[in-house]
Amino acid sequence: MSAAHQAFCQNLLQTLPAERVLDDEFHRLTYGTDASFYRLIPEVVVKVKDEDELQWVLRLAREHQVSVTFRAAGTSLSGQAVTDSVLVMLELNSWREFKVLDAGAKISLQPGIIGSQANQYLMPFGRKIGPDPATLNTCKIGGIAANNSSGMCCGTAQNSYHTLSGMRVVLANGTVIDTRTDAGRQTALNTQKPLLNELTKLATEVQANPELTAKIRHKYRLKNTTGYSINALVDYTDPLEILTHLMIGSEGTLGFISAVQYHTVPDYPHKATSLVLFPHVEAACLAVTALKPAPVDAVELIDGAGLRSVQGKAGMPANLADLNLDAAALLIDVRAPNAAELARKIAEVHTILSTQTLLFPAEFTQDPVRYAQLWGVRKGLFPAVGAVRPVGTTVIIEDVAFPIEQLAAGVRDLQAIFAKYHYSEALIFGHALEGNLHFVFTQDFSTPAEVDRYAGFMDDVAQLVAVKYGGSLKAEHGTGRNMAPFVELEWGQDAYQLMWKIKRLFDPENLLNPGVVLNEDPAIHLKNLKPMPATHELVDRCIECGFCEPVCPSRNLTLTPRQRIVAWREHARLKTSKNQVGLQAWDKAFAYQGLETCAIDGLCSTRCPVGINTGELVRALKTEQHGATAKKIASYAQTHIAPITQMTRFGLNAAAFKGKVLGNENFTRITQGFSKLTGDRSPIWHDAMPRGAKAAVPQAQGSNGQAVYFTACVTRSMGTAVSDSETRDLPEVMQSLMQKAGFAIITPKVVSSLCCGLPFASKGLPDQALESMTQLEAALWEASEQGKYPIVCDTSPCTLRLIECATKPMHFYETAGFIHKFLLPHLTLKPQDEPIALHITCSARKMGLDKILRELVKRCAPQVIEPEEEGCCGFGGDKGFMTPELNAAALARLKQQLPEGCHEGVSNSRTCEIGLTLHSGRQYRSVAYLVERCLG
Structure with missing residues (x-):
């Protein structure tokens, strides 16, 4: 550790507890990993729980001249959430405040709230937030805003930039600006005149440049997250609006977003979808153009390779196996506030499709199961490649946008580049209405020749998208380190220098996430590449996406499943390097962090795109460690x-x-x-x-x-x-x-x-x-x-x-399922007057009993209260007795999430009920007690 970082840590420990300032090798690696294919190991990881602590960290960073990178959920794909300096993470039980405003028309959210949780808060109002990235169940509001994430139905109109109502932001110098209220705006106007005047000046200069203004408007006609959101300088004259909209998509390089206030959008209850097959991609793209003005909420393109990768999956048509690689498909989604309106919209779409060249007539489904299957398969295209990649390789997903009228030509040209560089497994899919395409392929970075292959491929893609078609090289995944060398190629010198002016205006000392978005190293995208060594067949398919983390009970205590796999991969590397001292120290740390505090509940597998159960890895490692004595004791117990x-x-x-x-x-x-x-x-x-x-x-x-x-x-x-x-x-x-x-x-x-x-x-x-x-x-x-x-x-x-x-x-049936299916037809229930808290166990979720448990409890109580955490309670058999800190960490927020009028809870596992009772202050029992009591 450098002298500056040592001094920084020493000062930090005067205010923060040691358990939230992590500078040991084990935690720096495991906590420093994100979903991208880059590996930088921070000098120190700091967990901050509020704005005061964050300001303290920023003050010390300026004092010691050390750079700072902010991390929310770490689902970023472009290298914007890794650092070799100071990594600031959100303390998981903090940064979770929210406020629903104007009967759901607006919502104010702190950055630690998961995107899907925000939608749960809005569900009673029939509303949702605009951004809907595929990572919505994992990514957090801070990352959604900082990356201007969009998604499948979001388009360009409903992303964070266009639905922003206000923001609270901490600047590099520690200054707080809050535009969510009139009072906050006036305070900022009174105290931040030098900064706001400079922003007004920049906007005036840009708006006086017709060529640059036209280019900005063209680029943001498309989905675009390449560089800074300089459309703010064209779209607004109010300097506070310019400031907050520049923060959107700035990837933590201009400031820290400590709260976002969104205008919400309707969440229509009536939905239908159809997978429409075409003979070739040109026919599919012509249909996209025809559908652009139609009342559709999403149109997802899948190329022939993508269709082949998912044939045989649940919900997929049997005739996919008969298609060749020239074929393509559109997954079309239609939504409406009522059934009649939905039917009208579907009829209009059918009329448009009747003029197109289809392989088979389009059929829309409103069945929730079939609907979920089709969209589940679409969301699984990325991991479909990851699941079959050779061990030791990385899965890369790139993200570009073409003008929609040139979408077909762009797809064909991309496929030609795949062939040129021998990426035979590559597949293409994306948000076709916006000309936004994702392409996925596997890459080995273990040899210079493979790195050179990737470099050549990226150069050709950049020329194709940015120069030939005038598209965007990063449509929604953020610039990061991955596309930073190509920002000037896409935008031109004038816009590029404008972005540097913005960076220096907000962060003159270049301490906030340096090297991200803007980077003068033309080869930065080829450096610090993440190794993916083989470690164990149970987890080698892991792509380190982090989808598993929100449901892991040890996420607030030690490691998440992703971090356990990262740690065991490092074990494999140390073992190969024959560094016995390092290996022994690593395994000693892993014994508690990785093994003893894993609940082995397997709930992570339900969120993992490739179905990895990290608990199985922990079981396997424990099996390897057991000696003859332990096995004899177990055999004795088994027979007694x-x-x-x-x-x-x-x-x-x-x-x-x-x-x-x-x-x-x-x-x-x-x-x-x-x-x-x-x-x-x-x-x-x-x-x-x-x-x-x-x-x-x-x-x-x-x-x-x-x-x-x-x-x-x-x-x-x-x-x-x-x-x-x-x-x-x-x-x-x-x-x-x-x-x-x-x-x-x-x-x-x-x-x-x-x-x-x-x-x-x-x-x-x-x-x-x-x-x-x-x-x-x-x-x-x-x-x-x-x-x-x-x-x-x-x-x-x-x-x-x-x-x-x-x-x-x-x-086989567990308690709730048996009562629901066999006993209720012969019983009459009289609901009680008080609400009931419901905990759905990991095993119940894996058995698909969520709906049955809710329905059973609803028949017995006027209100069913489910805490927002969907994860394991952490009791894990006897771990609640022998490792009680795991149960305490998993249920740390339970008591505050249950209202005062809720005096009891139900579940369907006796050991889970012990921990739930202890940490909620309410008695939890089997759901059978509630049903029996309601018989009168």
Whole structure:
């Protein structure tokens, strides 16, 4: 670390806690990685939680002359969120304030809010924010605004630039400007006259230059994020409007956007889509031109290679396999406020398409499942290449725009360049209405020859797009480092020098993200390329996009799935380099950061474009670490399930008694001290801990049906919380429900010794897990009379394991699913008066039970409250007992997200309910308790 950075860190630590100033090698690499194909390792990573801290960081940066780069979600693709200096990240539980204004017509958002969360806030008003990038479920408002992200339906009219209502921005010198209110605007006009006068002067000069003004208007007729948003100097005369609109798309090089206020747009409930096939790309592009004035919300072009990559995917027409590579498709989307208007729009589109050359008649679908499948496949085109790329290569997605009237010629010319440089796997897709094309290909950067190939390819693409067609080299992914050398080629010298004037006006010391957007090094796009070494077959397909991060429970504590993979890739590099000292230090850090604090819930796989489950990597690594002794202990436990559950019940009841005698607070302090003495190997007691369950076997008779009821070992061990007024165990409640519904219970033989094996699987003990599963499957097969009767398991994670691992044809249901399908038809529910909080477990999400759980709870309560976090609660089997900080970090915002009038919650996993109760201050129980209570 340089002397300047050392002094910077020392001063920083006088104000910020050490856990938010990270200068060790492990965190600098893992936290310093973004979705681009560039690798720069920061000297220090700083997590800031508010504007005061940010201003302090900027003051110290000026004092020590160290540069600063801002990072939101790190989904940027062009190298704008990496640095070899100071990386400033948003502390994840901060920067989350928002305010809906004017009945949803506007919304003010801090930069740490995920884009899809903003739309959730607006959903009750039938509105949404304009930008709709494919990363909307991951990227954050700060990045959306700083990159002027757009998307599939956004076009140019609804991006951040055109929907901006106001902004709060921190300049390089620490000055705060807020244009969201009249008072804030007046303060800025009174205090920032020198800066605002200079902006007015620049606007006057540009508007007096007809040639430059015409060029700017032409360039922004297209989607364009190359360089700065100098259209602000043509579109506005108000200097505050010029300032805030220059910030849009500035990629953190002009200031820090600490809040954005948007004009919102309608979110129409009625939608239809159609995948229309054409014999060749020219026919598709002619149809795009015809559709431009039509009432369509999106028209996505997919070339023949793209269609071939997704044939066989769910929702795709079977005839894709018969098409050749000349074929192309348009995915056309139509939306309306009501069904009649939607039908009228579809009819108009059909009329236009009837004049075009189609391979098959267009068919629109309004079915939500089919609709989601078609758009899911479109969004999956980028990872479709990533999933099949050779190990060690990188997936690159470029992003250009042609004038729409030259779109077909542009596509053909791009395909010719692919052929010239032997990118045979490349495919093209994009937002055709705006002439915006993405093209995806794989690239090996491990040899000079491969780097030269990429360099030649980029030079040819730049000449083709910027010079031959007058298009934009970066339509929506931001300039970054990737396209910085080509800004002058696209814009010309006058506009390029104008951009440098803007940079120097806002950041005269060049301390904000230097080298991004503007860079005088003509080869910067070929430097600091990210290595992608093979590390493990389970994760080698990872493209480090970061889509997994919002649902990871350890994201606020240690590492995310992306960061775990980055760390293990570095392990592979260190192992190859034979740096034993470095390798040992790295693995020591990874043991806690990567292994112990991974909940192994697998929810990351549901967000991963290529389905990677990082928990499987953690399991595999744990398996490799287990010695003979650990395996013997596991084998003993596997064959003694019944006495172990009996001992657990006894231990929980003994602890509950001690808590009652000593007082729960006193007993908690005692167990905390004992946990420290044992090296955190013993659990800490609290009043959300369960009593020991009763050993009773549920029984019920009835004539409406029969079902096998398997009480999971966690349910056989753990009753309700010691603080809970409800003392009945879950099997008692399920017995009551089934009796009232007239359903007979079939109990497997020797149920007390049965386990699905999940506790062993999660600890990387596959042999013992398999043995447990085999025994359970045999028992359930017999009890169900070879699959004749449904099987209900009262714990969601165990049900998922049964579904995934059973080899015989049986039908498995967890609590909510079983109640919904089999019991509700025979029951009458009377909703209670109070709202209910709902936690949908990771396993329930993976089983697709979200809708059923919501519907079930809605029938029992006037309001269902779901906290905005969709991730795992972090309890992870026994991790909530042995690594409680993981559960605490995952649920850090839960209590503040539940309103005062909400006094209880439901879920469908007993261990998850323990942590939810502890960290929410409400009692969480199985959804079965709520349903049973609402029977009256």
